[in-house]
Amino acid sequence: MPDRNLAAAPLGRIAVVDVGSNSLRLVVFGRLGATLLPLLNEKVMCALGRGIAASGRLNPEGVELALANLQRFVALARALEVDHLAIIATAAVRDAEDGHAFAALAERECGLPLRIIAGDEEARLSAAGVLAGIRAADGVVGDLGGGSVELVRVDATASVPIGAGLTLPLGPLRLAEFIDNKRALAELVDRTLVGAPVLREAAGRTLYLVGGAWRAIARLHMEQTRYPLHIIHEYTVARRAAEEFLDIVAGQSRRSLERITAISRRRLDVVPLAAFVLRRLLAAGRPERIVFSAFGLREGYAFGLLPRDAPGDPLLDACIGIAETQSRWRGADGERLQRWIAPVFPELDPDRRRLHRAACWLSDIAWTEHPDYRASHAFARSLTMPLAQLDHAERVFIAAALHARYGGAGDDPVTEPTQLLFEPGAAAAARALGLALRLAYTLTGGALELLEQVRLRRDEQSLLLDLPSAGSLFTGEAVQRRLDALGRALGLGTRMVRQMSKSPAPA
Numbered sequence: 001m002p003d004r005n006l007a008a009a010p011l012g013r014i015a016v017v018d019v020g021s022n023s024l025r026l027v028v029f030g031r032l033g034a035t036l037l038p039l040l041n042e043k044v045m046c047a048l049g050r051g052i053a054a055s056g057r058l059n060p061e062g063v064e065l066a067l068a069n070l071q072r073f074v075a076l077a078r079a080l081e082v083d084h085l086a087i088i089a090t091a092a093v094r095d096a097e098d099g100h101a102f103a104a105l106a107e108r109e110c111g112l113p114l115r116i117i118a119g120d121e122e123a124r125l126s127a128a129g130v131l132a133g134i135r136a137a138d139g140v141v142g143d144l145g146g147g148s149v150e151l152v153r154v155d156a157t158a159s160v161p162i163g164a165g166l167t168l169p170l171g172p173l174r175l176a177e178f179i180d181n182k183r184a185l186a187e188l189v190d191r192t193l194v195g196a197p198v199l200r201e202a203a204g205r206t207l208y209l210v211g212g213a214w215r216a217i218a219r220l221h222m223e224q225t226r227y228p229l230h231i232i233h234e235y236t237v238a239r240r241a242a243e244e245f246l247d248i249v250a251g252q253s254r255r256s257l258e259r260i261t262a263i264s265r266r267r268l269d270v271v272p273l274a275a276f277v278l279r280r281l282l283a284a285g286r287p288e289r290i291v292f293s294a295f296g297l298r299e300g301y302a303f304g305l306l307p308r309d310a311p312g313d314p315l316l317d318a319c320i321g322i323a324e325t326q327s328r329w330r331g332a333d334g335e336r337l338q339r340w341i342a343p344v345f346p347e348l349d350p351d352r353r354r355l356h357r358a359a360c361w362l363s364d365i366a367w368t369e370h371p372d373y374r375a376s377h378a379f380a381r382s383l384t385m386p387l388a389q390l391d392h393a394e395r396v397f398i399a400a401a402l403h404a405r406y407g408g409a410g411d412d413p414v415t416e417p418t419q420l421l422f423e424p425g426a427a428a429a430a431r432a433l434g435l436a437l438r439l440a441y442t443l444t445g446g447a448l449e450l451l452e453q454v455r456l457r458r459d460e461q462s463l464l465l466d467l468p469s470a471g472s473l474f475t476g477e478a479v480q481r482r483l484d485a486l487g488r489a490l491g492l493g494t495r496m497v498r499q500m501s502k503s504p505a506p507a
Contacts, residue, residue, distance in 0.1 A: 022146030022212065127153075130296070138206065364446060
């Protein structure tokens with residue numbers, strides 16, 4: 001468990017060095033309220049666990065590479081003045097005969113303890129990462145490292161959202177000796193999975209996938225299906241489609257995979273075995289779908305350091321933090337903006353209202369761009385931000401709204417590839433939201449406190465803009481044009497209404 005004394009401190013930057021069986025990775029997180037954003041993410045493929053099944057020891061070449069880069073990562077984290085720095089080692093170091101000797105040497109050379117975590121703790125941290133990154137997660141988390149697979153039940157709605165975890169010796173580096181004997185490999189994997197009853201909890205639910213080799217499979221699937229959004233986090237594939245694809249990948253040679261993907265060569269070595277293990281997991285667990293997670297052990301550890309009294313929404317906290325540093329005016333207020341447009345969208349469910357709030361907070365992020373490029377920049381940037389608890393359809397909704405907010409045309413080719421990711425009716429709803437935001441900025445020039453003087457509302461037939469009884473601040477051709485555009489998007493006529501001045505009180 002993280003040190004709760006540290007967790008109670010006002011952490012700004014958290015650095016985690018993950019010493020895995022296949023890779024060594026440094027991630028530095030910056031805190032924004034209840035969420036963390038990656039400030040730095042660097043990895044080195046060391047393959048510490050290569051050959052461990054036969055020798056019982058760490059790969060000597062990997063040890064040399066890991067020690068050199070551990071020293072660099074620790075020095076870099078300290079140079080960045082992080083508030084918390086941890087080194088965590090998983091399966092290879094845990095299982096190797098010389099693992100504790102490696103940890104002691106690393107501690108001497110880096111001046112920082114290297115913590116070897118148990119398999120169940122590794123599973124728990126990976127599950128905590130998935131819960132931090134995916135809303136309402138319900139199913140089983142599978143974290144594939146080079147030396148092991150961790151499995152753990154998660155249910156975000158339960159009083160105890162993380163169940164008991166277990167670790168299985170099914171990492172690709174450990175199974176490499178069976179690469180040319182698929183029958184023996186299948187028997188070994190299936191025999192091992194018999195001892196994993198947690199897999200039954202995946203039936204009809206979701207299997208959440210963590211780990212670099214499985215992320216590589218997601219990239220392969222995106223490439224083969226020409227998926228328009230190359231973001232791994234929350235990429236979803238139905239089980240039957242996944243099974244067919246995995247059967248193909250598991251049978252490919254490295255040379256064949258090199259021809260169809262830009263995945264790093266060192267990662268390609270383990271992809272066929274990773275695909276094979278995942279295929280057997282699907283057969284044993286029979287989940288409805290698989291969802292890939294970019295959040296895992298490192299995120300689970302780092303989020304565990306946040307104060308327990310910071311229960312905000314990670315998406316909204318991130319958007320607020322971005323707005324506070326990148327909007328034109330100090331005091332950017334997405335809540336004020338959301339309240340002002342709310343009468344136009346009276347029947348939003350909580351999920352859609354959350355997306356409205358996020359778009360409102362992000363609505364001034366492209367002001368530094370050339371006017372001709374603001375819409376496309378706002379679309380691309382909001383689509384690909386490293387935000388937590390946001391699925392792909394929700395990403396496209398926010399991006400489309402900001403594209404319209406900056407005057408992007410409904411038939412802009414920039415947005416066309418992502419149209420397939422919209423849920424029914426969502427494209428029109430996102431555009432209407434963006435046009436409402438555009439109207440608000442036209443009225444105020446970005447000084448959103450001016451919205452207190454004007455009101456936007458609707459009735460059954462019309463969209464109405466209530467103006468002060470006198471003055472020209474909120475009138476003009478641009479205001480009328482943008483009010484009319486919003487009205488057309490909503491299928492309503494438009495009217496500007498001057499409010500009657502208050503009569504003086506009788507003497």
